[in-house]
Amino acid sequence: xxxxxxxxxxxxxxxxxxxxxxxxNTPSLRCIIEVILPGLLENxxxxxxxxxxxxxxxQPPFNLTSEGLCGDENVFDIGDVTNFIPSIKREKLxxxxxxxxxxxxxxxxxxxACAGPYPFFGVDSECVxxxxxxxxxxxxxxxxxxxxxxxNAEYFHKSLPDDEMRFSLMANFFSSNGFKGEVLxxxxxxxxxxxxxxxxxxxxxxxxxxxxIIALGGVILIENGKVKVHVIKPSLAKIPIKSEKELGNWLxxxxxxxxSVGVGCIVSHDPGLNLRRQHFHLYTDRNEGGxxxxxxxxxxxxxxxxxxxxxxxxxxx
Ligand SMILES: [Zn+2]
Numbered sequence: 001x002x003x004x005x006x007x008x009x010x011x012x013x014x015x016x017x018x019x020x021x022x023x024x025n026t027p028s029l030r031c032i033i034e035v036i037l038p039g040l041l042e043n044x045x046x047x048x049x050x051x052x053x054x055x056x057x058x059q060p061p062f063n064l065t066s067e068g069l070c071g072d073e074n075v076f077d078i079g080d081v082t083n084f085i086p087s088i089k090r091e092k093l094x095x096x097x098x099x100x101x102x103x104x105x106x107x108x109x110x111x112x113a114c115a116g117p118y119p120f121f122g123v124d125s126e127c128v129x130x131x132x133x134x135x136x137x138x139x140x141x142x143x144x145x146x147x148x149x150x151x152n153a154e155y156f157h158k159s160l161p162d163d164e165m166r167f168s169l170m171a172n173f174f175s176s177n178g179f180k181g182e183v184l185x186x187x188x189x190x191x192x193x194x195x196x197x198x199x200x201x202x203x204x205x206x207x208x209x210x211x212x213i214i215a216l217g218g219v220i221l222i223e224n225g226k227v228k229v230h231v232i233k234p235s236l237a238k239i240p241i242k243s244e245k246e247l248g249n250w251l252x253x254x255x256x257x258x259x260s261v262g263v264g265c266i267v268s269h270d271p272g273l274n275l276r277r278q279h280f281h282l283y284t285d286r287n288e289g290g291x292x293x294x295x296x297x298x299x300x301x302x303x304x305x306x307x308x309x310x311x312x313x314x315x316x317x
Pocket of ligand 1: 113114237292
């Protein structure tokens with residue numbers, strides 16, 4: 001444990017931080033499917049994409065707080081790598097409930113990838129955000145994966161209580177009302193190219209839409225094939241990192257067996273905001289998880305993604 005946790009900084013009010021809002025064109029789901037299929041087929045042997053009613057995401061293996069991904073959709077990029085390179089900025093501590101005022105959504109449902117609240121655990125962690133706020137009522141099913149040792153890739157899974165709504169450093173969230181409705185279903189099997197599932201979708205969108213931003217958020221189910229994830233080593237908090245390349249030395253890489261599930265978002269284009277084009281955190285019913293990189297068994301891999309399309313992209317801080 002780090003002693004820094006005893007002098008925890010106060011939480012930033014996201015309403016008072018710089019916010020860039022970009023209203024997005026939302027092409028029809030059928031149009032998106034048509035234009036991304038060629039890009040997906042360059043990287044995967046078997047590909048299908050269709051418009052479907054969202055499966056009930058409150059059910060296993062997803063276990064989200066709401067059934068669907070529809071209504072008042074937003075994709076957020078909060079903070080960035082400059083919050084931990086060249087040194088960790090512990091003052092970068094945010095509260096997810098601020099997004100209620102920023103979006104005006106009610107209910108507000110948030111899923112995605114972020115760094116867990118450092119002061120709560122006293123170590124950095126990979127956080128699976130799974131949050132719903134209806135009026136003032138909070139349902140928080142957020143959980144984290146973390147490591148307590150620099151030398152041992154053993155790692156731990158912890159759930160956050162309803163009233164622990166903070167996160168650290170950076171986040172990529174998809175928000176909606178969580179209503180049922182039509183979503184994109186994308187299935188890719190047998191990887192033959194170098195790209196991960198989420199990078200491949202981002203690249204395929206970018207190829208067609210160019211400078212126009214298309215932002216998706218949702219869930220990925222990995223039914224077959226192992227995937228590579230990372231959790232941060234505790235020493236990240238203490239040693240300055242000069243570059244993103246060096247960051248690899250401060251990560252434990254782990255292979256997750258199927259089935260696993262991921263939450264996160266995909267953005268097709270960065271208009272110079274230093275944002276992450278894709279970011280997913282994975283979890284399993286065996287309490288394993290971490291930050292998704294790519295699969296390690298391309299011949300047997302099977303991804304199924306369900307995505308909502310965002311009407312607005314919001315960059316904070
Ligand atoms: Zn991550």
